[in-house]
Amino acid sequence: MAGSVQPRQLALALPHAESLSRDDFLEGPANAAALSLVDSWPDWPNRIMLLAGPEGSGKSHLAAVWAGEAGARSTTAHALTAAAVPGALATGALVVEDLNPSGFDERALFHLMNLAREDQAFVLITARVPPAAFQVELRDLRSRLRAVPVVTLLPPDDRLFRALIVKFCADRQLSVDETVVSYLVTRIERSFAAARQAVELLDGEALRLGRPVTRALAAELLRDA
Known part of the structure; x- marks a missing residue:
């Protein structure tokens, strides 16, 4: 129908289990x-x-x-x-x-x-x-x-921080490349909680928009952060 508005896709807040095995613990000087x-x-x-x-x-x-x-x-x-x-x-x-x-x-x-x-x-x-x-x-x-x-446990160093972002993405079965990780590292607070929140935000918005997680999407979401 002409002039009709397409319904906005809703992102369901599904639980994402994180692996808590010894092998999946990310090691670094901080911990x-x-x-x-x-x-x-x-x-x-x-x-x-x-x-x-x-x-x-x-x-x-x-x-x-x-x-x-x-x-x-x-x-x-x-x-x-x-x-x-x-x-x-x-x-x-x-x-x-x-x-x-x-x-x-x-x-x-x-x-x-x-x-x-x-x-x-x-x-x-x-x-x-x-x-x-x-x-x-x-x-x-x-x-x-x-x-x-x-x-x-101390704040993460650069290597551990990057690894955390990759792990949080993997826990949510998100495929991201190095450009996304590098952008997040330079744009968000260097903390465990901030890394988790950023990945959750990207996942939810990518699902809502039906788009892959890219640097462009990350830039749109974090432009005013």
């Missing part, structure tokens, strides 16, 4: 210490260890690798309750994800740390910032947290 910690288990300096780093830096990936090796169960810090602690430690190893300054039960975490020490269990905690910066009311928990060794 070398954290990877070494996971690979050195059970010869840890302390039975409770903490991985700290920004969003998307690989903490959960490393925690998943370690959980597979150690037979660890996994929980989030905000979901941990005192009643659940014995069951969480039943296998002798536990991952506690996303410990943040205000989103956890202090008594539950204190109980967990005490029981892990009594049972000689291993615990791997992930957080965006070291717990030394937390405002913790329980004095004994505060001292325990400050005594936990922290291994920090």
Whole structure:
């Protein structure tokens, strides 16, 4: 029909699973210490260890690798309750994800740390910032947290940053060439989260427009970024 408007294609927000195997972990100077910690288990300096780093830096990936090796169960810090602690430690190893300054039960975490020490269990905690910066009311928990060794994941160097972009594209089955990667490297913030967000944006827009992911498309989307 003359003058009719073509319907705008909608991009469906389908889940994209990322591989969390040891072989798919991208190594670099930024995460070398954290990877070494996971690979050195059970010869840890302390039975409770903490991985700290920004969003998307690989903490959960490393925690998943370690959980597979150690037979660890996994929980989030905000979901941990005192009643659940014995069951969480039943296998002798536990991952506690996303410990943040205000989103956890202090008594539950204190109980967990005490029981892990009594049972000689291993615990791997992930957080965006070291717990030394937390405002913790329980004095004994505060001292325990400050005594936990922290291994920090640093911002990515150029080589790792480029590899991350390629991996995020591969996870979404996007075919991109070197021109796209090079453009993104020079146009987006050098962080894990920014790389992931840029690839998500490109994927969604390419699907909506029915176009391949090219440097031209990237330039259109990031021109005002």
